[in-house]
Amino acid sequence: MATTWISGAERLGDGSIGGAMDKPDAPARVVWHTTESGHGNAAFDSVADYLIQKAAEPHILYDPVTDRIGQYGSFAESARALKNDGSTRTNRVGRACIQIEVLARAGDPFTAYWRPGKNFKALMAAIRSWGILDEFPMGTPAKTASAAKRDRNKWLTKGGHYGHCNTPGNDHWDPGAIDVKALFAAAPASGGSNGGASTSPSSAAYTVKAGDTLSSIGVKTGVAWKTIATLNGIKSPYTITVGQKLKLKATATTTRPSVPAFPGAGYFRPGAKNSYVTQLGQQLVKRGYGRYYQEGPGPTWTAADRAAVRAFQHAQGWTGTDADGYPGPLTWKKLFS
Ligand SMILES: [Zn+2]
Known part of the structure; x- marks a missing residue:
């Protein structure tokens, strides 16, 4: 069952910010924003009011340091933190378009200093309850305004996570170059408690x-x-x-199929020897990457493991540091699902 309200979130405003989606047949997605402000309770309260005054409410206001969370409107309806793209009402694209304002600045990515807690886990559980996968179809959000990628076709057709920097017809480039692996790792999908979200x-x-x-x-x-x-x-x-x-x-x-829990990046490093390396290698062979192994796979992390992982990452369309041959939670999840 898709969660429409996070049970532990503070209610902000009158609970009604948008309406029905224009394109409910397009997959559900998330849009990350930053408020371009500091964090803490005083900032939370004043930004919460400011967004109401501006009629630019997201669904969620989140403090990445205190883990405080507030919700303005149901995930089953639109929010209003995006500009339209011509005649396309971007706020209303998708089965859901869940918008999150994080009390942070795009120039100082919040994943570098945040302290996500149970409210962040509840948020991610709610997001996943809409069938939204742990992936960014346009890649890691932009590091600068000029690096923003806005692919209209992807936006209209692919579900997943986006930044404001990825929304066509918009010029803001938030949330900055957040560490997307850290984002998902802070709330593992297989990790027990859903923080009170309904399932x-x-x-x-x-x-x-x-x-x-x-x-x-x-x-x-x-x-x-x-x-x-x-x-x-x-x-x-x-x-x-x-x-x-x-x-x-x-x-x-x-x-x-159930995905085994990602054990952590530290198990897949030069010099590492453990059963997770064997498990990874065997799965890579199963998925068609056996050609990289002249022997093995075995428990010792080798150049063959890295080459096979890199090939698998490239096959997902990832490049750069997303295809460095070292598995993170997303690589692991994709490989085992
Ligand atoms: Zn924004």
Whole structure:
């Protein structure tokens, strides 16, 4: 079930900032912003009010140092921190377009000094509940204004995480060159507690309430979607009515294979010898990268491991430091899923 409100978040404003999405058939996504301010409670309170005055509310205001979190509006509706791209209302692109303002400055990437806690984990759990993967389709957010990449086609068609710097029709370049691996590693997907975010049990009866949409109750529809629930009584064109009883049931065909937890970058370094290196190598062979090994794979980290990892990273379309041959959480996840 997709989380619409984070249960532990402070409510900011009157709870109503946007409305229905214009392009709900496009995949859900996240847009990261920075407020270009300092952090701490005084900054949080004044920025929270300022964004209301400006009518430029995101969904979430987050303090990266104190882990304080506030929410202005439901993730099932639009926020309003983006400019339109011509006639395209960028705030309303996607099944969800979750916007997060981090109390930080683009020129001083917050992942260098932040202290994410349980509220950050709850935020990431809520994001993932929308089926949003831990990836940035346009790469790591820009380090400078002039480096901002804004690919309109990707924006309209791909889900995942973006920066304001990636949104077509916009000129801001926040959130700066944050460490995207650190961002996801701070809230591991396999890591137990979801911080109070709501999730669906494996099988549950559900009565449709006013305001529910198929997506808000966790049902994906349409040709390319993988359904995450079996529905009783819903047929194409997939409509639901208030009071209707649904049986939501996770099915074997739709459960993703479980990804083993990423053990940490330190296990994959020159001189390292451990069973994770063997596990990594065996998975690389399974995925078609056996040609890099003249012997092994084995527990000792070798140039063959690195070459195979690098080839796998390049195959994901990654370049530069994202394809350095050393696995991070995202490489690990992609490799095992
Ligand atoms: Zn912004």
